[in-house]
Amino acid sequence: MLKKKWTKPLGLLVLALLLVFLPVYVTSAYYVHILIYIFVLAILAVGVRLVYTTGMVTFAHAAFYAIGAYTSATLVMRFGWSFWVAIFAAGVMSAIVALAIGYPVLRIKGVYFFLVSFAFGMVVFTFFSNYLVNVFGGPNGIISVPHPNSISIPGLPTLDFVGKIPYYYLALVILALTLLVMYRLDRSRFGLVCKSVREADNLAETAGVNIMQYKVSAFVIACFFAGVAGAFIAHYYSSATPDTFGFHLSVSLLVFMLVGGSGSVAGPVIGVAVLEFLAVLFVNVDKALGIPPGPPEVLLYGVILIIFILFFPGGLVSLPGKVVALFKGQPKTKKEVGQNAVT
Amino acid sequence: MPLLELKGLTKYFGGLGAVRDLDMQVEPGEIHGLIGPNGAGKTTVFNLVSGVYSPTKGKVFFQGEDISGKRPDLVARRGLTRTFQATTLFHNFTVLDNVMVGFHLHSKINFWGALFNTPHTRRREKELRQKALEILEFLGLAPMKDEYARNLPHGHQRALGVAIALATEPKLLMLDEPVTGMNPEETRVMMDHISKLQERGITLLLVEHDMKVVMGLCKKITVVSFGRKIAEGGPDDIKKNPEVIEAYLGGEEHVA
Numbered sequence: 001m002l003k004k005k006w007t008k009p010l011g012l013l014v015l016a017l018l019l020v021f022l023p024v025y026v027t028s029a030y031y032v033h034i035l036i037y038i039f040v041l042a043i044l045a046v047g048v049r050l051v052y053t054t055g056m057v058t059f060a061h062a063a064f065y066a067i068g069a070y071t072s073a074t075l076v077m078r079f080g081w082s083f084w085v086a087i088f089a090a091g092v093m094s095a096i097v098a099l100a101i102g103y104p105v106l107r108i109k110g111v112y113f114f115l116v117s118f119a120f121g122m123v124v125f126t127f128f129s130n131y132l133v134n135v136f137g138g139p140n141g142i143i144s145v146p147h148p149n150s151i152s153i154p155g156l157p158t159l160d161f162v163g164k165i166p167y168y169y170l171a172l173v174i175l176a177l178t179l180l181v182m183y184r185l186d187r188s189r190f191g192l193v194c195k196s197v198r199e200a201d202n203l204a205e206t207a208g209v210n211i212m213q214y215k216v217s218a219f220v221i222a223c224f225f226a227g228v229a230g231a232f233i234a235h236y237y238s239s240a241t242p243d244t245f246g247f248h249l250s251v252s253l254l255v256f257m258l259v260g261g262s263g264s265v266a267g268p269v270i271g272v273a274v275l276e277f278l279a280v281l282f283v284n285v286d287k288a289l290g291i292p293p294g295p296p297e298v299l300l301y302g303v304i305l306i307i308f309i310l311f312f313p314g315g316l317v318s319l320p321g322k323v324v325a326l327f328k329g330q331p332k333t334k335k336e337v338g339q340n341a342v343t
Numbered sequence: 344m345p346l347l348e349l350k351g352l353t354k355y356f357g358g359l360g361a362v363r364d365l366d367m368q369v370e371p372g373e374i375h376g377l378i379g380p381n382g383a384g385k386t387t388v389f390n391l392v393s394g395v396y397s398p399t400k401g402k403v404f405f406q407g408e409d410i411s412g413k414r415p416d417l418v419a420r421r422g423l424t425r426t427f428q429a430t431t432l433f434h435n436f437t438v439l440d441n442v443m444v445g446f447h448l449h450s451k452i453n454f455w456g457a458l459f460n461t462p463h464t465r466r467r468e469k470e471l472r473q474k475a476l477e478i479l480e481f482l483g484l485a486p487m488k489d490e491y492a493r494n495l496p497h498g499h500q501r502a503l504g505v506a507i508a509l510a511t512e513p514k515l516l517m518l519d520e521p522v523t524g525m526n527p528e529e530t531r532v533m534m535d536h537i538s539k540l541q542e543r544g545i546t547l548l549l550v551e552h553d554m555k556v557v558m559g560l561c562k563k564i565t566v567v568s569f570g571r572k573i574a575e576g577g578p579d580d581i582k583k584n585p586e587v588i589e590a591y592l593g594g595e596e597h598v599a
């Protein structure tokens with residue numbers, strides 16, 4: 001029993017140490033970049049999952065990522081804010097917009113919400129591409145977004161944002177904080193009530209749950225982290241352009257969640273890691289074979305998605321359990337969606 | 344003062360009068376029956392009282408307060424809850440977690456307490472788990488507390504629906520066909536639970552087609568047909584009432 005209890009925290013500790021020391025071994029800037037992007041996508045994907053725990057499938061997440069990016073770039077460049085304040089303000093800005101649209105829009109059920117969130121994504125995209133061009137730069141976006149100002153953390157050397165390594169650690173820290181919050185929420189009464197809304201909103205209501213309050217809260221929290229991620233990426237890329245936050249990103253985020261598994265916080269993270277590594281692999285294979293990258297990966301994503309939805313609704317995280325069950329010959333009726341023992 | 348009072352309650356779905364000009368009073372402490380043929384409007388009454396629908400006309404008073412058209416969670420907050428005719432549970436939750444959601448109004452755990460898992464939160468969750476176990480014990484569900492709700496046999500699922508409702512600590516509990524699909528033994532056990540709830544001081548409004556259950560439990564019965572009240576009284580009056588006999592026979596003829 002004791003052994004089982006410790007495998008998870010130990011595994012996490014090993015993983016954390018691995019991620020902290022990884023840049024020492026991975027010296028290729030390309031691969032460090034891939035890792036940074038995986039961290040950012042993971043922050044977004046766990047947000048999509050938080051919204052999904054209340055039963056809502058959002059296609060608007062890239063829009064809140066964009067709002068964060070543009071907010072931070074504008075605050076730093078036009079108003080001279082410090083990046084360290086602006087990144088937080090960017091999260092708050094995304095959260096405020098989420099709050100404003102959440103109340104009317106999250107009332108809409110099922111596929112209609114899905115469509116409206118899609119439309120909202122389009123509105124934001126169009127807004128940044130075509131309006132206030134002197135502020136947001138139109139289709140070219142905002143360019144020459146400055147690096148974060150150096151910070152000195154007591155006990156550590158001063159962190160100057162040159163090269164990719166400092167960004168790697170910043171993204172890692174933001175991801176760790178995001179995951180911590182998501183994990184705690186998932187394990188708490190808040191998470192339980194969110195899931196109850198998805199399971200049976202009419203029953204949750206008769207139990208006194210204000211379902212809008214929970215849907216909106218989950219949405220606002222998820223969008224806060226998306227805004228922070230957006231601020232990060234704008235300064236990391238030194239630019240905020242509409243294309244970075246296009247519709248395909250919102251789609252990918254859903255794919256990450258579904259492939260990784262929506263039953264736990266770990267699911268979407270694993271989905272992001274596996275599919276992004278696969279994508280890198282494909283780029284390399286394409287290069288070796290001399291094919292231009294593009295269509296094959298998109299096709300592959302589609303096929304993977306269909307396979308997972310049809311055959312592994314619990315996602316990748318459910319696979320080990322299924323394999324074990326297969327070998328032990330146990331019926332695999334248990335676990336998957338609602339492992340909510342409130343701790 | 345009646346605990347629940349309906350005054351001229353009316354609900355139209357398009358041209359269909361599902362509930363029409365219904366007056367009814369539920370007194371504190373009683374088990375009040377609400378019966379009528381299929382489609383008479385019983386479930387619609389529950390939906391109007393619990394806030395799922397707003398009345399087209401008329402009012403709902405609970406403890407003297409007008410609650411017509413108030414949201415279900417606000418109605419539940421006042422101590423009025425209901426179960427569903429079609430088994431409605433958090434199917435992918437454990438039995439225990441189903442009841443834990445029922446404690447929502449009484450958890451005294453706010454968002455930040457939940458996020459930071461404060462000592463207060465942990466203590467409260469422990470207390471609530473204990474209370475949940477008591478409710479499960481009472482309804483004979485304790486042995487399957489860690490089972491997923493979807494895996495329970497039908498009779499236990501119906502009982503779990505009641506368990507969730509009890510966790511909200513209702514003053515008035517409305518049960519929509521609690522023994523549907525139960526065998527005679529399960530039915531007897533559920534009847535026993537319902538009388539025990541009354542002994543605990545919970546007022547009950549009971550919709551049920553099984554006449555043995557209704558006649559056995561209710562001192563007062565309201566009969567509706569095509570949305571209108573056609574009779575009210577004790578079991579013996581109701582059994583003899585020609586209009587009631589007509590409504591049920593007419594209904595059957597209609598079906599046959």
Ligand SMILES: Nc1ncnc2c1ncn2[C@@H]1O[C@H](COP(=O)(O)OP(=O)(O)OP(=O)(O)O)[C@@H](O)[C@H]1O
Pocket residue numbers: 356359361379380381382383384385386387388428
């Ligand atoms: N949401 C709705 N939209 C349209 N018509 C409805 C709706 N809900 C109920 N009805 C209609 O209202 C009438 C009363 O329905 P209700 O479910 O209240 O009957 P009931 O007495 O509970 O019947 P049963 O004993 O079969 O459960 C029926 O004719 C039904 O078809």
Ligand SMILES: [Mg+2]
Pocket residue numbers: 385386387428
């Ligand atoms: Mg009914």
